[in-house]
Amino acid sequence: MDIIVEGIKQAFILLFTLDREVLGITWLSLKISGSATFLSMFIGVSVGTAVALNQFPGRRFVVSLINTGMGLPPVVVGLFVTIFLWRNGPFGFLEMLYTPTAIVIAQTVIATPIVMGISLAAIQSLPANLRLQILALGATRLQMVWILVKEARLPLLAAVMAGFGGVISEVGASMMVGGNIKGYSRVLTTATVMETGKGNFAIAMALSIILLLLAFTVNVVLTQIQQRDRPR
Amino acid sequence: MKRFRNICLIAWLAAILVLVFYAAPATAAPPKQKNIILSTTTSTQDSGLLDVLIPIFEKKTGYFVKTIAVGSGQAMAMGQKGEADVLLVHSPAAEKKFVAENYGINRRIIMHNDFVIVGPPSDPAGIKGMKSAAEVFKKIAASNAIFMSRGDNSGTNAKEKAIWKAAEITPEGQKWYQQTGLGMGLTLAVAAEKKSYTLADRGTYLALKKNLGLDILSEGDGILLNIYHVVEVNPAKWPKVNAAGAKAFADFMISKQTQKIIKTFGVDKFGSPLFFPDAGKKEELLGK
Incomplete structure (x- = not known):
């Protein structure tokens, strides 16, 4: 119990004294997971929409793959990305292992199927007649897709939130491909693991609370956008 | 009007996200060859010793050290694959094998506890x-x-x-x-x-x-007895290894200044030092 109280106290001390290291770690977490979410939003929503609107052989198989990807374990992604980025691995020439960029790559791989899967379901659940109606009113195919995406805005933003939630809380891949390097690739989750290992439970608690606050803040912003009056 | 406001909102959001995205690579990728991957045991990181030593080394030499804290076994496995430049480890028998098999060179004693x-x-x-x-x-x-x-x-x-x-x-x-x-x-x-x-x-x-x-x-x-050595990964085996950086780090670890810091590290917090500097000593004579 003491540790929880002490942790909450520490969290506020660290936040309000603007502890430079903790602020840096928090900012880096937001930057990395924000970038990964942004990239996965592009890939996820576009591919998800494309799969939802088209019929092609093997479609069910593709959808099954995407849905499986939604549960991709971060450590597995971390291991694969590590092996690919090794100096002597296939992408070693990029010299990218143990950098923040490597974490963005791993987190994008984790978040993309989540966004894709939910987008697919969202677009597919729109009434089929809506498409016909839009086309009948003279819209081009591209305009139709754009209207459908706007129509499914609620679940699509939920997809983005799920993707962000998946990566901001992820620790296995960040640890493996980022290396938890002080002042460079240390994010909130890896710092929490390290401080727990060091026995600094109060600081670990404080970092967890900051992580929760960060996730909450981002979701409040996204929810604001999601819940705005829909244009009619 | 509503439509306009919506477009504004989307543009604003996109701008922020683009900013966030482009800011990320800006902090990444320090200059080439400047990176040293130091593979080490958790105890050197968890005790806080490296947090004290590495900033001094970086300031002095301009290298950027990527400290990867893992167990000594995994640290040597990374060295064996050429995925680390220099090791700071405490598993003497395995280290000797590592050097004998030509994966590592210049194994030098740093400290013990x-x-x-x-x-x-x-x-x-x-x-x-x-x-x-x-x-x-x-x-x-x-x-x-x-x-x-x-x-x-x-x-x-x-x-x-x-x-x-x-x-x-x-x-x-x-x-x-x-x-x-x-x-x-x-x-x-x-x-x-x-x-x-x-x-x-x-x-x-x-x-x-x-x-x-x-x-x-x-x-x-x-x-x-728990003895820590620094081992440089053999560049003859792995040409991509940053040999100059590894040597610079190893030399820094046995330098007089570093050894002095090791000697007093932890005294203020625990009342006794956590490590005893040993540079230049013979491993066999320790603890006798």
């Missing part, structure tokens, strides 16, 4: 005050008290195996022998929760002591 055998104050196996580590392990085995092993090929784990060997006991598969597969800090926490015995390096134990409720029950045997 010692391992301690810790356990619950109630001491169910009755080992308190015993000197010989092998005898202690024999007694723990005979009493069926739980022993918590790291089980992760770390330097501590290697030392523990060596003691079991000296005690002529095969603990694997025994009911009282449990393996955590975790780092030293977490293993100590598990041992404390389960009121079991474990082998720990003194530095990590001292750093965590106040939360644990585990006592040092046996210490001081010669076999418990």
